[in-house]
Amino acid sequence: MPVPSKSLPRRLSALHIPTLFSTAMRAAPLALPLLALPLALAATPAAAQPAKKIKIGFVTTLSGPNAAYGQDMKNSVELALEHLGRKMGGIPVEVVFEDDEQKPEVGKQKTEKLLQRDKVDFIAGYIWSNVLLASYKPAVDAKTFLISANAGPSQLAGEQCSPYFFAASWQNDQPHMGVGELLNQKGAKRAYLVAPNYAAGQDGVNGVKTMFKGEVVGQDMTKWPDQLDFSAEISKIRAAKPDGVYVFFPGRWGVQFLTQYAQAGLKKDIPLYSAFTVDAVTLKLQKDVALDTYLAMTWGPDLPYAANQKFVDAFKKKHTDTPTFYGAQSYDAINLIASGVAATKGNLKDKDAMRKALEAAKFDSVRGPFKFGNNHFPISNIYQQEVYKTADGGYDLRTINTVLTAHQDLHAPKCKM
Amino acid sequence: MLKSASLRFSVSTGVALLLLLALALVPVAAEVFDDPFLLTLFTRIVILALAAVSLNLILGYGGMVSFGHAAFIGVGGYAIGILAKHEIYAAWIQWPVALLMSALFALLIGLLSLRTRGIFFIMITLALSQLVYYLANGAYAYGGDDGLTILKRSDFGGLISLSDRPSFYYLCWALLALSLYLTHRLVNSRFGMVLRGAKSNDRRMAAIGFPVLRYRLTAFVIAGTVCGLAGVLLANHTDFVSPAMIHWTRSGDLIVMVVLGGMGSLFGPLFGAVGYLALEEILSSYTEYWKLLFGPLLVLVILFARGGIDGALGRGHGGILLGIIGGFFLLHGVHLYYDDAWAVPAALLMGAVGLVGLMQWLRLRKARKAGETP
């Protein structure tokens, strides 16, 4: 081996350029496939695409214990498209579904994929507030309209409101404020609050506390989403002996809590008040346990509006079950987008016009008259609901009365729009 | 046996250099094919390759099986996130703080764990990284389990704008190339020799008179700091940090990348990271059940293909394998672009590449049979 010396030619020869070169030549055919790597991973270029089309990206949970809700939303979206004839403003529309696996970072990745690879014109969906909070920034940065079909975190209703974000559902606090008012109406003076410790859970307890006039004798924020065993919290409830217990456990967790609450024998002693904890999907598992509880929500399958009856009847015909509020909100979200496209005559490039059209919200909502506040969140009624047994032995929800009328969320003043 | 860590005379070096060249061309490809997602995907691949390179230093060369390496990605990322939340965006402040924190965490974890060996080392690094995970979960002010959105990327003044995606990509690429070069220099230095000797037999090294623990701790801190840098880049890339970055399964992913690529080889982590993530992306577009194939594949690689991709390249099997995979890539790419008419020349090309690989393998086999070392 030549000893490296100070002179440059010697140094260069020490690099063994011929050998490097021959090595590279030998390796080249093997590495050619590696150069093809970017090619392989690239998608079809825009040039190969056909003519105009509306593309909507829909992010929801399609795996894990709450996959049933994602499926409910998917079914509702399909139904909405069917009722629209798969066209918005005369232009064919396509919806791409992505699974967020109930994880914020996955939801964010899928959102970016929809924006960058599928180049969607609108994004909708999002069951979970934490997933939405992680995902909304890429959308609004890319000036793409994001319509939430469920999650309504307080941050996006207040300081971080954006002209590109709309909620077709509600602001998180609102249904819980309805529960707080219900507690007042039923004369409860001492309440115990249990909710999961994530964005929506925190909004929830804040909502209850804003309206509830009595004393909060205890509050437990459980670990989300890992904690499925509520024995510790239920023991504490028993020890505190409140007049009423408020819980917020969406999806599968609602089944778990109610079952364990009943198993602990507390249901007959301490009335249970909840929002989002009992829905058409959980009812199938909760069954009798959900009877005699107090529920508050912005929508019910029996609301007497034409659009609602059309939706619920068609859904029942196609899927046998009653849709959940997740589905109802998704149906509304698609119709909201359709109204925007129709009003702007399909001119998606004019973002200002689209924004104004969406703000006008001229569509037939399943909730009846639909109006946005300044922060793009709906001003709506909150109803009291209860569970009843149907003639064929199943369970369903019915609306009893209106707890809060034309209610606007409390974060609207913080939004500068 | 100490594998030669030289840069020359090896097929894997050539392949690695060409791979780096291909990676450098990604922004161009993204522009040409009008696919910004390509750039997003490869930025993530390059950043995780950097993390894998740092892990390879202690795992591959040092023999320290750290199952908590993802914690450093988390520390670096959260340093950026926390400073950003307090509206400190200057990179001149953020980056040194993040690297310092990573080094400190690495020092602490190293001091606590390097006295143990074998399975206990694995367990304690796992436990300590889970502590960091729960720490991040408990940081209510910084999002806790929901994670923390970063509103603005690190600000380098006029020097470079991290919001410009190609620029950011080239920064990551340059740091990856730099880390590879530095690893090469480090493992071939006296320090590296001691480290690698200690991997073989640490009692012998101690008997010769080297303070093995100190060398290992230094290597651990270096690896942790470089991994923290990867965390800094990842935070800037995704504009988001969450405890999920620190979960033990992420550490497992990093170890898989290093082992798949070839433990203790210079370019192994590069091959492993690119291979694992690109494979994930391509396979998942075909079927959502891709892990069904990937799991057993991993098991088979562990059982039968010691030395990973790098080892396979050296033995010639890599040639054939790459030929087949390359053909698959080409077909995949061709299939997306054109009609199936092009599949014919693509298949021919695949055959040609596979043939070259086969020739390579036969040549090496003949050399081995003739008694020469390949």
Added chain:
Amino acid sequence: MTLLIFEQFLNGLQIGLLLFLLAAGLTLVFGIMDMVNLAHGSLYMMGAYFAAVFVQWTDSFILGAILALPAGMLLGVATEYVALRNLYARDHLDQVLATFGLILFFNEFARLIFGAGGMAIELPELLAGQIEILPGLPYPTYRFAIIAMGLLCAGFLYLLVQKTRLGMLIRAGASNREMVGALGVDIKLLFTLVFGLGSALAALAGLMSGPISTVQIGMGDNVLILCFVVIVIGGLGSIRGAFVAAVLVGVLETMGRAFLPNILGSFLNPSEAGTLAQALSSMLVYILMSGVLVLRPAGLFPAPGR
């Protein structure tokens, strides 16, 4: 207040005993076969899924549970035969990685067969009520059943390990595997038996936890880490150690979850208190493990000769 503490203690005991069932199998496998098996959590998950399916088919919880046990055991033995047998001679890193690959496989496999949504296991009327253990303390019957079952298994394992010939071989194998083989014992058969026992225990833990948590993909991944912590604290290969450590971990974490939020709530708001309390109670367990590793690296009850 004392009743509340006792109730929380029972809750912790229940969680700890479930953990013990899982850890017992893992520590046996590690102690005798010197193998790190990350796929143990997958056997836990599959046990729960099997039970969910069988309960649906037979419409009976007891029958479904009884059927799930041999199913889980068979799955474990099959996995051992096909994949894990080759790993005994390998070093721990290889075992960790290969079994990590198995986790990925099992998760996808379960997703393919059982679907992406979770499944629920319904309890029969008998187990769905409460029992008044002490005057003024009604406690869910099912949880009490778990405690009873856990203690029963612990007793059974104790008898097995201390009083039978098989148990003697297990203890000998945990101390010195090569010697046992050299003394003419059929090591392969012993390994298979031990693995089968471990898999059955994992399946039992899975099916028992099914009714109180959900049966879902990846349910084994989270509990697996806790399981490893338990066997490290308890001592590799020691069932007694696994028992003590599991109960300790279960009670510690439950007490932390139950009482820390209130303690912290006096100077933090409930959300912050809740977040910090959960983080702290989880961290407590890992701090305990780190402490044990530093002070008594072989665990609390190490198998003699290690």
